[in-house]
Amino acid sequence: MSKPLRADAQRNRARVLEVAAETFAAEGLSVSVHEIARRAGVGTGTVSRHFPTKESLFEAILLSRMEQLVQRAEALAEGAEYGEAFFAFFALMVEEGANNRGLVDALAGSGFDFRSVEAERRYDVMGAWRELLRRAQQAGGIRADADIADVKALLTGCIDRERSGADPVARARMLAIVREGLRA
Amino acid sequence: MSKPLRADAQRNRARVLEVAAETFAAEGLSVSVHEIARRAGVGTGTVSRHFPTKESLFEAILLSRMEQLVQRAEALAEGAEYGEAFFAFFALMVEEGANNRGLVDALAGSGFDFRSVEAERRYDVMGAWRELLRRAQQAGGIRADADIADVKALLTGCIDRERSGADPVARARMLAIVREGLRA
DNA sequence: GAATATACGGGACGGCCGTCCCGGTTGTCT
DNA sequence: AGACAACCGGGACGGCCGTCCCGTATATTC
Numbered sequence: 001m002s003k004p005l006r007a008d009a010q011r012n013r014a015r016v017l018e019v020a021a022e023t024f025a026a027e028g029l030s031v032s033v034h035e036i037a038r039r040a041g042v043g044t045g046t047v048s049r050h051f052p053t054k055e056s057l058f059e060a061i062l063l064s065r066m067e068q069l070v071q072r073a074e075a076l077a078e079g080a081e082y083g084e085a086f087f088a089f090f091a092l093m094v095e096e097g098a099n100n101r102g103l104v105d106a107l108a109g110s111g112f113d114f115r116s117v118e119a120e121r122r123y124d125v126m127g128a129w130r131e132l133l134r135r136a137q138q139a140g141g142i143r144a145d146a147d148i149a150d151v152k153a154l155l156t157g158c159i160d161r162e163r164s165g166a167d168p169v170a171r172a173r174m175l176a177i178v179r180e181g182l183r184a
Numbered sequence: 185m186s187k188p189l190r191a192d193a194q195r196n197r198a199r200v201l202e203v204a205a206e207t208f209a210a211e212g213l214s215v216s217v218h219e220i221a222r223r224a225g226v227g228t229g230t231v232s233r234h235f236p237t238k239e240s241l242f243e244a245i246l247l248s249r250m251e252q253l254v255q256r257a258e259a260l261a262e263g264a265e266y267g268e269a270f271f272a273f274f275a276l277m278v279e280e281g282a283n284n285r286g287l288v289d290a291l292a293g294s295g296f297d298f299r300s301v302e303a304e305r306r307y308d309v310m311g312a313w314r315e316l317l318r319r320a321q322q323a324g325g326i327r328a329d330a331d332i333a334d335v336k337a338l339l340t341g342c343i344d345r346e347r348s349g350a351d352p353v354a355r356a357r358m359l360a361i362v363r364e365g366l367r368a
Numbered sequence: 369g370a371a372t373a374t375a376c377g378g379g380a381c382g383g384c385c386g387t388c389c390c391g392g393t394t395g396t397c398t
Numbered sequence: 399a400g401a402c403a404a405c406c407g408g409g410a411c412g413g414c415c416g417t418c419c420c421g422t423a424t425a426t427t428c
Contacts, residue, residue: 177330187404
């Protein structure tokens with residue numbers, strides 16, 4: 001809607017988005033908007049014009065990332081055996097969380113409201129995941145009473161484990177523990 | 185060391201401690217020191233004189249709570265069967281975490297440094313817990329490769345689950361999942 | 369190449385927080 | 399009861415953050 005952005009505005013917008021994505025991923029949501037503007041080499045006004053609030057900036061980042069994740073989830077749902085698809089996506093999310101502090105902050109709820117992003121129905125990560133879970137339960141691989149909140153909680157735990165030292169062995173062990181725990 | 189506090193100073197100190205404990209437990213570490221002073225009915229200066237920094241205030245609260253928890257852990261270690269003792273303490277910590285947002289904030293590391301409190305060797309919660317885990321592993325109930333960081337991560341997950349709705353059934357289910365996951 | 373809309377930069381503002389300080393008050397000890 | 403030290407209250411300060419605004423610069427259009 002409305003008019004296309006001026007060329008320099010497009011460049012700046014993209015650059016801010018890129019720098020913010022890297023920064024939030026590396027250092028979490030506590031980084032200030034001033035700092036992001038500085039790193040992007042633009043003024044604070046430029047950031048806040050394109051993204052009126054810090055939350056809207058993070059949402060823009062999250063949406064594009066979620067799009068990719070949902071696509072992965074759907075690809076897994078079609079290709080693999082149901083139980084495997086579920087755990088493959090779980091492992092994927094653990095890796096994502098380990099590399100994206102901002103996402104973890106948002107998930108932890110201490111920062112932004114994750115639901116407000118979900119409200120944008122376009123990329124419903126939880127919905128896609130719920131579907132993976134449902135199929136795996138019907139196939140009999142996963143205990144039937146587990147719900148998506150349980151899964152999210154276990155994910156939070158796995159990501160928390162990554163903070164105590166990013167050991168591949170430890171990650172595999174945590175995934176194995178979750179696997180055994182969720183077995184039907 | 186030094187002189188005993190004046191009577192009114194003792195009262196105020198105790199009152200601040202009590203109010204702060206309730207407030208941090210109910211609302212987490214993000215509550216301001218001004219707010220705690222207000223609720224305790226004292227000036228902000230009174231708080232910061234007894235506890236020079238916010239962190240020192242939280243530490244004082246945490247230390248006394250940890251003392252109780254360590255005692256429970258040790259009692260469990262003596263009385264019950266090793267595997268049961270471990271899971272009993274795990275359930276206790278989940279309950280504690282569910283009722284104490286401040287503790288969770290500290291554990292999540294986004295706020296205070298938990299290790300600085302641990303440095304006070306008097307109440308070594310993690311140490312006591314590590315002992316419970318070690319015995320349970322020797323007794324054969326728990327997979328031998330799990331370490332205390334795994335346990336802490338699973339605890340974080342269980343506490344996170346409580347936030348999605350404090351359902352006793354859900355809590356029991358999460359505990360069951362952890363039990364199965366950690367089984368040898 | 370001039371005119372005009374559009375975007376930029378970064379200073380300014382208001383709000384919140386933790387900490388410090390000082391004039392006034394209250395407990396304590398003789 | 400009087401005098402002194404200890405303590406209280408809450409205003410003040412400095413710092414950080416998110417957001418807004420305006421004089422200036424630059425892309426676009428004719």
